[in-house]
Amino acid sequence: MRACPFCSNAEGGNPCGLCGRAPTASRKVCAACKKMTPLDEPQCSHCGTALRSELRWKIPVIVAMFVAAISVSAIVEVFMR
Amino acid sequence: MAKLTDDLMQETLSTHLQEGETLEHWAFGIQQPNMLLMLPLFALAILPGVIATQMLTKNYLAGLTNKRFVVLQVKSVVNVELKALTEYARDDFAASPASYRPGKLFTHIKINSAEKPFKCKFHRMLSKDNRMHAEAMGAAISAP
Numbered sequence: 001m002r003a004c005p006f007c008s009n010a011e012g013g014n015p016c017g018l019c020g021r022a023p024t025a026s027r028k029v030c031a032a033c034k035k036m037t038p039l040d041e042p043q044c045s046h047c048g049t050a051l052r053s054e055l056r057w058k059i060p061v062i063v064a065m066f067v068a069a070i071s072v073s074a075i076v077e078v079f080m081r
Numbered sequence: 082m083a084k085l086t087d088d089l090m091q092e093t094l095s096t097h098l099q100e101g102e103t104l105e106h107w108a109f110g111i112q113q114p115n116m117l118l119m120l121p122l123f124a125l126a127i128l129p130g131v132i133a134t135q136m137l138t139k140n141y142l143a144g145l146t147n148k149r150f151v152v153l154q155v156k157s158v159v160n161v162e163l164k165a166l167t168e169y170a171r172d173d174f175a176a177s178p179a180s181y182r183p184g185k186l187f188t189h190i191k192i193n194s195a196e197k198p199f200k201c202k203f204h205r206m207l208s209k210d211n212r213m214h215a216e217a218m219g220a221a222i223s224a225p
Contacts, residue, residue: 026197028154028165039165058136065129072125080114 005036006045019045085109141201143190145218150174150192152199158207167197174225181219188215190222 002012002023009018016023026039032049043050083089090107098104113119142153142161154165169192182189187202203215 024168024170026165026167029163036166039167062129062133062136065132069125069129073122076118076122 179222181223
């Protein structure tokens with residue numbers, strides 16, 4: 001019998017007899033408590049921290065980089081005239 | 082717009098000749114900004130794309146056991162700190178096999194799962210046996 005990766009229930013089961021989650025579900029490491037939590041749940045199953053996609057900060061950073069690059073190019077072009 | 086040819090260059094220059102003057106040679110040239118300015122500008126144009134690609138790249142470490150195909154999402158190729166884990170029972174591939182394509186540079190593995198879709202390419206140059214192991218995993222889960 002395999003222990004549940006989310007609640008560590010040694011009895012296991014599919015779904016887990018204690019927390020009711022599928023033991024083979026995709027999971028990620030919570031940034032706050034560093035424990036495994038289901039990927040498809042909005043909050044960490046252990047500490048309750050909201051799980052946010054990394055794209056929330058990556059996309060704005062990428063857009064800002066391109067805007068900065070285009071702005072610098074435009075400024076250089078104006079000053080090179 | 083017509084491409085600049087020898088004839089067009091002569092024709093263009095001829096309109097500016099004085100009476101009795103003959104054109105002997107012609108060529109097209111450019112004056113570029115200083116190389117010290119061009120190199121940072123090229124970097125400025127290329128770097129955001131390189132950084133964006135790097136930021137959006139996910140790094141996986143995959144393993145095939147006698148029971149499961151396990152995929153670890155790690156931070157980077159030099160920092161294998163675990164970010165996420167996905168697993169597939171090998172028995173599940175009997176019902177819906179994964180697809181796998183051995184390319185010249187990359188071995189591609191794709192799992193068409195509604196719950197846990199997975200798509201990844203494994204570079205042959207990462208280690209001596211990376212290609213061999215990736216192909217063996219691909220073959221095992223695409224034709225169980």
